[in-house]
Amino acid sequence: MAVAIRCLAILCFLAACLISNRAMARTEAMVGGPCRYASFPGKATIVSVGPVPPGDSGNFPPTPYPPLAVTFTFAPDAPVAGEPDAPHAFTLANGMPPGLRYVERYGLAPGSVLPCELRRIRHGTCTPVLYVFPRIDAADYFELERP
Numbered sequence: 001m002a003v004a005i006r007c008l009a010i011l012c013f014l015a016a017c018l019i020s021n022r023a024m025a026r027t028e029a030m031v032g033g034p035c036r037y038a039s040f041p042g043k044a045t046i047v048s049v050g051p052v053p054p055g056d057s058g059n060f061p062p063t064p065y066p067p068l069a070v071t072f073t074f075a076p077d078a079p080v081a082g083e084p085d086a087p088h089a090f091t092l093a094n095g096m097p098p099g100l101r102y103v104e105r106y107g108l109a110p111g112s113v114l115p116c117e118l119r120r121i122r123h124g125t126c127t128p129v130l131y132v133f134p135r136i137d138a139a140d141y142f143e144l145e146r147p
């Protein structure tokens with residue numbers, strides 16, 4: 001009887017270790033998310049559109065089109081502490097600069113004013129600051145396809 005109780009105790013202990021190891025493995029495997037952002041609506045004004053400066057072309061993967069540097073300023077609808085009054089670079093979701101056809105498709109011309117939303121991270125380890133343009137598909141990679 002005592003041997004049976006010891007065996008049962010050992011089995012319970014091993015089962016508990018197995019369950020906790022699986023739970024730990026699940027939590028350790030998650031990297032990055034889930035993330036939560038605070039959103040600040042506003043407007044973006046396109047400041048400039050032009051060729052990427054020669055020294056900057058090494059900051060992103062090569063493109064099959066001449067890349068364009070697009071800069072914009074962001075004006076929130078309500079004041080946002082710490083929002084710099086400086087130009088920001090517009091890039092596609094993968095970090096690549098757009099090309100001429102993309103700029104034309106989405107109307108990214110100097111002086112254009114577009115709805116934009118500043119998102120600042122509040123929880124998690126994702127990208128800390130995002131500028132989201134509701135009318136622009138930043139994952140529209142049609143220029144990567146051969147014409």
